[in-house]
Amino acid sequence: MTPERVDTAIHSVNSGLVSSSHVLLGLLAVGAMHGYDLKRAYDNRLPQAKPLGYGQVYATLGRLSRDGLVTPAGQDRDAGPDRTSYAITPAGRAALDEWLAAVEPPAPHVASTLLNKVMVALLVADVDRARRYLTAQRRAHTDRLRELTALKIAPGARLDDVIAADYAIAHLDADLRWLQTTLDRVADWHREVRA
Amino acid sequence: MTEPPAQLQARGVVRSYGATPALRGVTLDVAEGEIVAVTGPSGCGKSTLLHCLAGILRPDAGEIGYRGQRIDTWSEAARSRLRRTEFGVLFQFGQLVAELTAAENVALPLLLAGTGRRAARTAALSWLDRLGVADLADTRPGEMSGGQQQRCATARALVTEPRVLFADEPTGALDTLTGEQVLGHLVRVAREQRTTVVLVTHDARVAGYADREIAMRDGTVDHSGLGLVGGPR
Numbered sequence A: 001m002t003p004e005r006v007d008t009a010i011h012s013v014n015s016g017l018v019s020s021s022h023v024l025l026g027l028l029a030v031g032a033m034h035g036y037d038l039k040r041a042y043d044n045r046l047p048q049a050k051p052l053g054y055g056q057v058y059a060t061l062g063r064l065s066r067d068g069l070v071t072p073a074g075q076d077r078d079a080g081p082d083r084t085s086y087a088i089t090p091a092g093r094a095a096l097d098e099w100l101a102a103v104e105p106p107a108p109h110v111a112s113t114l115l116n117k118v119m120v121a122l123l124v125a126d127v128d129r130a131r132r133y134l135t136a137q138r139r140a141h142t143d144r145l146r147e148l149t150a151l152k153i154a155p156g157a158r159l160d161d162v163i164a165a166d167y168a169i170a171h172l173d174a175d176l177r178w179l180q181t182t183l184d185r186v187a188d189w190h191r192e193v194r195a
Numbered sequence B: 001m002t003e004p005p006a007q008l009q010a011r012g013v014v015r016s017y018g019a020t021p022a023l024r025g026v027t028l029d030v031a032e033g034e035i036v037a038v039t040g041p042s043g044c045g046k047s048t049l050l051h052c053l054a055g056i057l058r059p060d061a062g063e064i065g066y067r068g069q070r071i072d073t074w075s076e077a078a079r080s081r082l083r084r085t086e087f088g089v090l091f092q093f094g095q096l097v098a099e100l101t102a103a104e105n106v107a108l109p110l111l112l113a114g115t116g117r118r119a120a121r122t123a124a125l126s127w128l129d130r131l132g133v134a135d136l137a138d139t140r141p142g143e144m145s146g147g148q149q150q151r152c153a154t155a156r157a158l159v160t161e162p163r164v165l166f167a168d169e170p171t172g173a174l175d176t177l178t179g180e181q182v183l184g185h186l187v188r189v190a191r192e193q194r195t196t197v198v199l200v201t202h203d204a205r206v207a208g209y210a211d212r213e214i215a216m217r218d219g220t221v222d223h224s225g226l227g228l229v230g231g232p233r
Helices: A003-016 A019-030 A035-045 A054-066 A090-101 A113-124 A127-153 A159-194 B046-053 B076-085 B102-112 B117-130 B146-158 B176-193
Strands: A070-075 A084-088 B006-017 B020-031 B035-039 B061-066 B087-090 B164-168 B196-201 B212-217
Touching (some): A019 A035, A019 A054, A019 A090, A054 A070, A054 A084, A113 A159, A127 B176, B006 B046, B006 B196, B035 B176, B046 B164, B046 B196, B076 B087, B087 B146, B102 B117, B117 B146, B146 B176, B164 B176
Parallel strands (some): B035 B196, B164 B196
């Protein structure tokens, strides 16, 4: 394959991969692993992430292998059936490098269940019901923020946990500020309508 | 489960600055050892509430109670004595005496309370160590970063081992990471000492360090449920 074709192939592979695939690829860049250890390493590194099922790990390894980004690197016979170890290939490293270098578009489309629900609540529910929903949501966010803060300041917290908690806290904080602004806007709007 | 008895109480507290009302009837309880965050937008009265609870300001109406005693009727001298012996106060900045070293600043409340010079210095050094700034003992505030100054100020607020620490936006002037380190030390030490903390903040991330949040709005505690009032941990 020419270098240009490799680049194109990597780009096309990258655009088809979800970010959990890249995390698995990154973990394999540290050393060859079989699916079971890979799933454990993923959970260990990203404890706050949506958990990855074993089936998902094996299916991803299958896709990465098909695309030439990982390659089987031996069998671990002592550890039971289907213990094929996988190693990252040069194409896999290139795909990983490209993904790491690509800047993520800063929120190109505003879409979240939270926003959708607030929009629909304001559309179909009365103001009091919308406020009750916003209030309950705010409470849930605050409780979660407090839990994450406790996790972060617990003695012996690992850097991985602290960084993941920081990320979640920053997003919860942004949501909380937006929820408060929305509550204020709804209150203002209600006052104006009643005036 | 029975509720723990309140250590601090406010009952219908009203306070104005001239014709401008700051508190319009605040009622709340804080239990011993609890860390509460008083939150709300600027101008909602949260700092005025802290000053009233700490006996710095006297309410125009209503009552402030501490360990079952009504303290708002006490003389200025009696309230000042209470602040020196039972309370610690921490503000956003500008608290350390520029001419004194960190150890001298931290020892100051003990010296004012009559502790001997040597014992005061030993205690000051121990508190600077607990706040992770023992190496700054002989440094003056002007040579310290904002975070280091605030850790020294925290040590000074805690050196008398107060039962209650009042902190008004204690990390408001610090960057996120430094503020977090100061708060982390403060909360850890407060829990070890079972010190009650009343923490005034407008920042939900700072409030996340507290056991409970008291949301204020327009001079009252927001009981409508719109605020962020959580349960004790």
